[in-house]
Amino acid sequence: MRAYRFLNQVVKTCRNLSTVATYRSAQSTKYYRYHLAGTVAGAVVLYHCYRNKVFAATTVKDGRARWMDDPITDIEALEKSPNSMRTKMELLLMRVQAEFCHALEEQDGEKKFHVDRWMRKEGGGGGGITCVIQDSPVFEKGGCNISVLNGMLPPDAIAQMRARGKDLPQDKSLPFFVVGLSCVIHPKNPHVPTLHYNYRYFEVQKEDGSTVWWFGGGTDLTPYYLVEEDVVHFHKTLKDACDKNGNRGLYPKFKIWCDDYFHVKHRGQRRGVGGIFFDDFDQPNQEQAFQFVKSCAESVVPSYVPIVKKHKNDSYSYAERQWQLLRRGYYTEFNLVYDRGTKFGLVTPGARYESILMSLPLYAKWEYCHKVEPGSKEEKLVTVLKNPKDWV
Known part of the structure; x- marks a missing residue:
């Protein structure tokens, strides 16, 4: 839960800076995904959180999301077989x-x-x-x-x-x-x-x-x-x-x-x-x-x-x-x-x-x-x- 609270704090901070374009809460009980589409200083940060780990953070320029939606295959399954x-x-x-x-x-x-x-x-x-x-x-x-x-x-x-x-x-x-x-x-x-x-x-x-x-x-x-x-x-x-x-x-x-x-x-x-x-x-x-x-x-x-x-x-x-x-x-x-x-x-x-x-x-x-x-x-x-x- 420590990582979950950390991500919530990041979201609140970005919202206060007016840099959040998209925010998605949990889509399943297995993992959390947050799109922090930054319009300031350049970036979208995608956080994938599962249990007590933040699996990945990817910066994308120009405030564009890396994907149009979540992958069809479960994130956990993808990360287990990179x-x-x-x-x-x-x-x-x-x-x-x-x-x-x-x-x-x-x-x-x-x-x-x-x-x-x-x-x-x-x-x-x-x-x-x-x-x-x-x-x-x-x-x-x-x-x-x-x-x-x-x-x-x-x-x-x-x-x-x-x-x-x-x-x-x-x-x-x-x-x-x-x-x-x-x-x-x-x-x-x-x-x-x-x-x-x-x-x-x-x-x-x-x-x-x-x-x-x-x-x-x-x-x-x-x-x-x-x-x-x-x-x-x-x-x-x-x-x-x-x-x-x-x-x-x-x-x-x-x-x-x-x-x-x-x-x-x-x-x-x-x-x-x-x-x-x-x-x-x-x-x-x-x-x-x-x-x-x-x-x-x-x-x-x-x-x-x-x-x-x-x-x-x-x-x-x-x-x-x-x-x-x-x-x-x-x-x-x-x-x-x-x-x-x-x-x-x-x-x-x-x-x-x-x-x-x-x-x-x-x-x-x-x-x-x-x-x-x-x-x-x-x-x-x-x-x-x-x-x-x-x-x-």
Whole structure:
């Protein structure tokens, strides 16, 4: 109780100094968490208190909370296994989620992300933190969702994994764990591209007790009007992230994989100008694979936010808005027809459909037999979507 009284005194002192932006009392009988969001001298101090110990104190600049909400996994469990890949990925993605949401809030200048914490009620344990911004000055709809799930993997999902070469038994249900962060941002201005990124870690426990694990993810850009220097910046930032830690051969491989994966086959076009995409990644070992994923996840803000800042106040016409809505219809077609993550989510027991379908735009349109005008800006984009090119 000594640590508890000490923390209460810290909170009272900060309140007297008008430096507390957020204060949360106990969320369970097991631990206490206090957010002391300092607006003076620079910082947020997060205290985790369990029994008679203060486990951690982390200072974050600019008065921003380190996470959008408490981790899904119990704090005590995380602190008992700091070197577990489950712990490392959950804490990485919690941080990336918060940094990305705060960066977009800064660009918007008016609205904040609505934070929706949910827990899985059936089909296993876990839950998620869905952050959504909607009808704001800059963003028509944006979702950034972290999920931490475990339970029994149904045969349908295992069949998908077997089709990708996973050594898993047929017609069996197996224990699984997955932690992932998935974000899609649909800006209002047609001159600001849509962004998608997803990074995840997956484990399946086989009947003999051994574990099959892998990473997956990627980041890709869907512009409505082609600004080549923006696309070059986007790809170069991703390439620099891939090249860290001596992984210079991965960007070209994952760039092609991205172009092939985000292919709206029935329209003969890619969804956008690509980026990187990978799945079943387990080389050369777990720690080095994690460092690669970490570098890629941390590249999202510098790859995208400068483009938002550059174009969010551009003027646009009614015709440009209609073209944006039409392209969003094609975006929706890919997500519902081809996207592997959507398919997996929909067959997972206890799935939360609001979070799975958060990637869909707020508005879209379908126009019968639409044709682009020859020589137009729209045709310039479609040409690249039909014939992907190297950008760096």
